[in-house]
Amino acid sequence: MAKGLLIVLSGPSGVGKGTVCNELRARMPKLVYSVSATTRHPRLGEENGVNYFFKSREQFMEMIEKDQLLEYAEYVGNYYGTPRDFVEETLESGRDIILEIEVQGALKVKEKFPEGVFVFLLPPSLDELKDRIQGRGTENQATIDHRMSVAADEMRLLEQYDYAVVNDEIDHACRRIEAIITAEHCKVRKPADI
Amino acid sequence: MAKGLLIVLSGPSGVGKGTVCNELRARMPKLVYSVSATTRHPRLGEENGVNYFFKSREQFMEMIEKDQLLEYAEYVGNYYGTPRDFVEETLESGRDIILEIEVQGALKVKEKFPEGVFVFLLPPSLDELKDRIQGRGTENQATIDHRMSVAADEMRLLEQYDYAVVNDEIDHACRRIEAIITAEHCKVRKPADI
Numbered sequence: 578m579a580k581g582l583l584i585v586l587s588g589p590s591g592v593g594k595g596t597v598c599n600e601l602r603a604r605m606p607k608l609v610y611s612v613s614a615t616t617r618h619p620r621l622g623e624e625n626g627v628n629y630f631f632k633s634r635e636q637f638m639e640m641i642e643k644d645q646l647l648e649y650a651e652y653v654g655n656y657y658g659t660p661r662d663f664v665e666e667t668l669e670s671g672r673d674i675i676l677e678i679e680v681q682g683a684l685k686v687k688e689k690f691p692e693g694v695f696v697f698l699l700p701p702s703l704d705e706l707k708d709r710i711q712g713r714g715t716e717n718q719a720t721i722d723h724r725m726s727v728a729a730d731e732m733r734l735l736e737q738y739d740y741a742v743v744n745d746e747i748d749h750a751c752r753r754i755e756a757i758i759t760a761e762h763c764k765v766r767k768p769a770d771i
Numbered sequence: 772m773a774k775g776l777l778i779v780l781s782g783p784s785g786v787g788k789g790t791v792c793n794e795l796r797a798r799m800p801k802l803v804y805s806v807s808a809t810t811r812h813p814r815l816g817e818e819n820g821v822n823y824f825f826k827s828r829e830q831f832m833e834m835i836e837k838d839q840l841l842e843y844a845e846y847v848g849n850y851y852g853t854p855r856d857f858v859e860e861t862l863e864s865g866r867d868i869i870l871e872i873e874v875q876g877a878l879k880v881k882e883k884f885p886e887g888v889f890v891f892l893l894p895p896s897l898d899e900l901k902d903r904i905q906g907r908g909t910e911n912q913a914t915i916d917h918r919m920s921v922a923a924d925e926m927r928l929l930e931q932y933d934y935a936v937v938n939d940e941i942d943h944a945c946r947r948i949e950a951i952i953t954a955e956h957c958k959v960r961k962p963a964d965i
Contacts (some may be wrong), residue, residue, distance in 0.1 A: 696957075697959070735959060736959055736961065738959050739958065739959060740954065740957040740958055740959060741957055741958075741959050742957050752953070753953055753954075753957055755950070756949070756950035756951075756953035756954045756957075757950075757953075757954040757957060759946070759947055759950035759951075759954070760934065760947075760950045760951040760953075760954035760955070761954070763890075763934040763935060763936050763947055763950075763951060764933065764934055764935075765891070765929060765930055765932050765933060765934060765935050767930065
């Protein structure tokens with residue numbers, strides 16, 4: 578059986594990765610979602626094991642030591658990581674899995690899974706991104722400024738990705754990502770890829 | 772302005788390239804169609820300048836000598852070729868152009884346009900392909916046998932293409948090709964590609 582595709586959906590903080598990812602999961606019920614581990618506190622409505630595996634810092638460090646994370650990164654004071662086994666088992670079973678992940682983490686995944694499909698979600702503009710980061714209303718000004726500076730740096734990493742999708746409207750963005758997944762399944766695998 | 776995409780739709784004789792290409796043109800009115808030149812006689816309903824530019828052998832040889840063809844090939848006793856200027860002008864204007872072409876011709880185009888998107892249309896099976904070639908009802912048995920042998924050889928060239936699309940149902944095949952075109956427009960252009 579052919580292995581599944583690893584689809585990595587990334588992009589700067591505030592671009593709408595989570596919203597697009599949730600919409601994709603609703604449209605593509607067979608698409609498996611990789612649940613990340615994190616040390617950050619749950620936001621309103623977030624559930625352990627559904628949105629994230631919420632871990633203490635001590636638990637997270639233990640996962641790192643036992644090599645149970647495909648990648649991990651510190652971001653704005655919290656750790657985020659991808660449990661390795663679940664991703665590998667899903668791919669081996671022939672199902673596609675989507676990882677919603679920040680930019681640094683995605684590039685670490687790329688080192689281990691260069692055959693993954695790396696999609697960078699773009700804001701329509703940097704001004705639009707600032708509005709979205711401010712609109713979340715959960716951060717103070719210093720955090721907002723820091724996020725904007727990080728986002729600008731992250732945009733420069735776009736060229737390490739396979740695809741760029743503008744998140745102008747969620748429906749358009751999802752259609753493009755669905756097309757990318759369909760197209761990747763039609764790709765001819767060259768001997769060098771196998 | 773970004774250049775358009777050259778989409779090359781190929782596959783063995785009888786696989787349904789023409790039917791799929793016509794359906795794609797109906798669905799994607801902005802997609803420009805590259806009209807080939809040929810020395811073969813028009814089939815019922817085919818119009819000069821719409822389906823092909825029908826040329827005498829002398830006229831075709833003159834186009835070759837004047838380097839007016841992007842590629843040409845002899846196939847079952849007739850010549851087929853792609854007028855060069857129209858393709859290049861369409862791409863420069865930022866529009867996508869589709870070329871429906873037999874397998875040998877497609878690989879010659881690839882030498883000149885490696886950045887093209889090469890799609891190989893597959894029959895659901897070789898038996899199905901035989902049915903389709905016989906079903907056309909315009910050829911004698913020797914021609915059918917020759918076509919089947921050529922088709923089997925052509926299938927081996929699949930790995931030189933970017934995408935493989937099974938023509939199981941025309942709607943499914945067209946959706947996959949539309950997805951490929953959408954995905955290709957989202958591709959991040961690496962410095963090496965430019």
